[in-house]
Amino acid sequence: MDWIFGVGNKNKNDPKNISQLLGAALPPPDGTDPNKSGVPGAGPGGSGGNAGSGAQTAYRFDSTALERAAAAAKELEKSKYATQAFETIMAQEVTKRKELELQGKAIEAQIEDSKSQQIRQQHEERRKTLKEEEKIQERKSHLEDRLARQRHDDQLMQSRKSQEELLRLQEESVAKQEQMRKASMEYEAELRHKNEMARIEAELKGKAKIDRENRDLNLEMMREKAKESRETVLEAIKTAGSVVGSATNALLTDRNKLYAAATGITVAAAGIYVAKNSVGVAARFIEARLGKPSLVRETSRFTAVGFLRNPIKTTKMFIGKPKDPLEGIVLKPTLEERLRDVAIVTKHTKKNKGFYRNILFYGPPGTGKTMFAKSLALNSGMDYAIMTGGDVTPMGRDGVTAMHKVFNWANSSRRGLLLFVDEADAFLRKRSTEQISEDLRATLNAFLYRTGEQSKKFMLVLASNQPEQFDWAINDRIDEMVEFDVPSLPERERMVRHYFDKFVLEPSFDSKSRIKVEELDYGEKCTEIARRTEGLSGREISKLGVAWQACAYAAEDGVLTEKMIDERVADAIAGHAKKVIWETDQHAVSYKSAAAAASTPV
Numbered sequence: 001m002d003w004i005f006g007v008g009n010k011n012k013n014d015p016k017n018i019s020q021l022l023g024a025a026l027p028p029p030d031g032t033d034p035n036k037s038g039v040p041g042a043g044p045g046g047s048g049g050n051a052g053s054g055a056q057t058a059y060r061f062d063s064t065a066l067e068r069a070a071a072a073a074k075e076l077e078k079s080k081y082a083t084q085a086f087e088t089i090m091a092q093e094v095t096k097r098k099e100l101e102l103q104g105k106a107i108e109a110q111i112e113d114s115k116s117q118q119i120r121q122q123h124e125e126r127r128k129t130l131k132e133e134e135k136i137q138e139r140k141s142h143l144e145d146r147l148a149r150q151r152h153d154d155q156l157m158q159s160r161k162s163q164e165e166l167l168r169l170q171e172e173s174v175a176k177q178e179q180m181r182k183a184s185m186e187y188e189a190e191l192r193h194k195n196e197m198a199r200i201e202a203e204l205k206g207k208a209k210i211d212r213e214n215r216d217l218n219l220e221m222m223r224e225k226a227k228e229s230r231e232t233v234l235e236a237i238k239t240a241g242s243v244v245g246s247a248t249n250a251l252l253t254d255r256n257k258l259y260a261a262a263t264g265i266t267v268a269a270a271g272i273y274v275a276k277n278s279v280g281v282a283a284r285f286i287e288a289r290l291g292k293p294s295l296v297r298e299t300s301r302f303t304a305v306g307f308l309r310n311p312i313k314t315t316k317m318f319i320g321k322p323k324d325p326l327e328g329i330v331l332k333p334t335l336e337e338r339l340r341d342v343a344i345v346t347k348h349t350k351k352n353k354g355f356y357r358n359i360l361f362y363g364p365p366g367t368g369k370t371m372f373a374k375s376l377a378l379n380s381g382m383d384y385a386i387m388t389g390g391d392v393t394p395m396g397r398d399g400v401t402a403m404h405k406v407f408n409w410a411n412s413s414r415r416g417l418l419l420f421v422d423e424a425d426a427f428l429r430k431r432s433t434e435q436i437s438e439d440l441r442a443t444l445n446a447f448l449y450r451t452g453e454q455s456k457k458f459m460l461v462l463a464s465n466q467p468e469q470f471d472w473a474i475n476d477r478i479d480e481m482v483e484f485d486v487p488s489l490p491e492r493e494r495m496v497r498h499y500f501d502k503f504v505l506e507p508s509f510d511s512k513s514r515i516k517v518e519e520l521d522y523g524e525k526c527t528e529i530a531r532r533t534e535g536l537s538g539r540e541i542s543k544l545g546v547a548w549q550a551c552a553y554a555a556e557d558g559v560l561t562e563k564m565i566d567e568r569v570a571d572a573i574a575g576h577a578k579k580v581i582w583e584t585d586q587h588a589v590s591y592k593s594a595a596a597a598a599s600t601p602v
Contacts, residue, residue: 293405295391300374301383301413325379329368330487330494330538338482339372346459347380350416356459358451358477362467363484366539369463370422377418382459384418385410389426392443399443407450410458417458424462425469444471451477486537493530495538499545500526504560507549514558515549525562529569536576544572 076082211218252258292299325343326336342359349356361369370386377384387406392399410417421428428444429436436444448471451460462478464470487495500522507513533541547568552560 293402293409295387295395295402295406296385296409297387297391299383299385300378301385301415301417325372325375327375329371329375330491330498331368331372332485332488332491335482335484339376342480342482343376343380346376346382346418350380350382353456355454355456356416357454357479358460359462360467360478360481361461361463361484362465362481364486364537365465366537367484367486368538369484370420373418373420373461373463376461377420380418382416382418383413384420386420386422389421389423389428392427393440395443396437396439399439400446403443403446403450407458411455413457416456418461419458420461420463422463423465424474425464425466428462428471428474429469430471448473448477486535487541489530489534492533492536492541493527495541496526496529496533496544497523499542500548503545503549504552515552516557516559517552518559518561520562525565529565532569532573535580536572540572540576544568547572 076085079085250257292301326340331339346356348354361373363369373386374384385406392403395402406419410419427440428447431441431444460477462474467481504515504517505522507515508517529544533544548560548565551564551568552558555561555564
């Protein structure tokens with residue numbers, strides 16, 4: 001064993017390397033003895049040519065292998081590379097073990113990979129299954145929906161058919177009832193006619209019988225009545241003739257009495273004629289000067305009735321000095337500048353007794369058209385009169401007379417009259433396309449006749465929300481058009497501040513008023529309200545001020561809180577939105593009606 005541990009002399013016959021040593025010690029892989037020649041698998045006690053003996057030798061114990069192994073061990077023990085061989089064998093064993101471990105891990109990894117792949121395949125199959133189920137469910141829902149729609153259509157068709165059948169049966173029943181009613185009425189009328197004829201015949205027969213029986217008595221009564229009547233008439237004629245004859249004789253014999261009688265008759269006839277005509281002239285004068293036509297709703301012109309009702313207001317109206325026509329009216333700067341020019345032109349036209357110009361104010365309701373018209377008339381030294389187009393249509397045949405009375409009354413004004421026609425599109429519609437009555441058409445013609453030329457007595461101002469409905473002749477009589485639009489943000493803020501001061505703050509400073517206001521930043525609040533109230537007109541914003549005042553009056557302590565203010569603003573905005581929806585629906589209905597009328601053949 002000295003060569004194993006490297007002790008002893010070097011043997012020249014030692015193997016060169018471990019492979020040579022192992023190659024000499026180990027048997028060949030086919031089991032043959034390298035020192036013997038023969039066929040593989042031959043061993044003691046058998047021949048290689050015999051297949052049966054070869055099969056048996058495969059299960060026999062090979063002693064030569066032990067011998068070879070022993071010889072190899074001895075050779076290995078004698079070799080100086082024994083330690084290296086042992087270490088190499090151990091390293092090979094470790095390497096094989098590691099390779100086996102790596103192979104096991106690789107197999108485990110393959111198993112895990114196959115498992116994960118199997119899970120992925122299962123998920124993929126599940127996903128495909130779910131997708132197919134979704135498609136099936138979708139097709140099922142589509143089919144159910146189609147079937148439901150078809151079933152609903154069938155139900156509707158069946159219901160329609162049943163309704164039509166029921167309607168047909170009802171119509172037939174009504175027709176039968178009507179036929180029976182007519183037949184009964186005819187039979188009843190026939191019976192009534194027969195009864196009436198029988199009654200009349202009986203009455204005539206009875207009367208004829210009575211007349212025949214009382215003929216002599218009736219003739220005697222008639223003779224007596226005629227005799228009395230004749231005697232009475234003759235007596236009256238004799239009396240009247242004697243009186244007239246004596247008076248005529250006295251009058252003809254006395255010339256003074258004859259002259260006095262002729263003079264009295266003449267004076268009486270002249271007095272009756274003069275009184276009759278003077279009363280008519282006076283009545284027309286009083287009506288023109290003091291009376292107000294029925295179409296005029298409001299006027300600043302002096303009337304006896306108006307003076308008796310409001311003497312102080314009427315006196316102030318005549319004594320007061322002209323002011324700025326735009327005072328208290330909040331409008332856009334461009335519109336204010338244009339209206340100021342209109343006011344200046346009107347004022348100078350009135351001073352110089354020139355011809356007035358006719359103006360059209362158009363725009364949404366509540367934007368200040370009527371307010372400016374009143375202010376324009378009062379601050380130009382003119383009277384104003386307000387009439388509305390809705391009052392003209394119900395007058396019917398009297399509309400023409402009423403329209404002439406209005407213009408006669410306007411022409412009798414000494415100061416000049418601003419005639420403001422609100423909602424003018426109610427009766428000044430197009431005659432060619434609109435379906436209007438003959439009475440309204442005649443009233444429109446009377447209006448056109450009285451406004452055909454410029455006037456020095458009155459100024460015509462029309463206001464309309466739909467000026468496109470005017471007749472072309474009305475458009476020809478308009479000299480200037482002014483649009484009043486809804487207020488923008490700066491104008492809304494000014495309006496909110498103005499009406500908040502007027503209806504809330506000013507009454508809160510009055511000791512007699514119970515209104516109080518919660519502590520808050522009024523300026524910032526007014527700005528916020530102006531931003532929220534986009535689209536509201538000036539009238540709607542003024543009603544906000546009245547609503548705030550009413551809330552303060554309704555509160556137990558009389559305090560107007562910020563919550564109350566916001567609630568009223570929210571109500572106003574919601575109400576405006578509803579009005580817009582109503583107006584849109586009304587326009588849609590009008591458009592459909594117009595389209596239906598246009599499509600209807602004449």
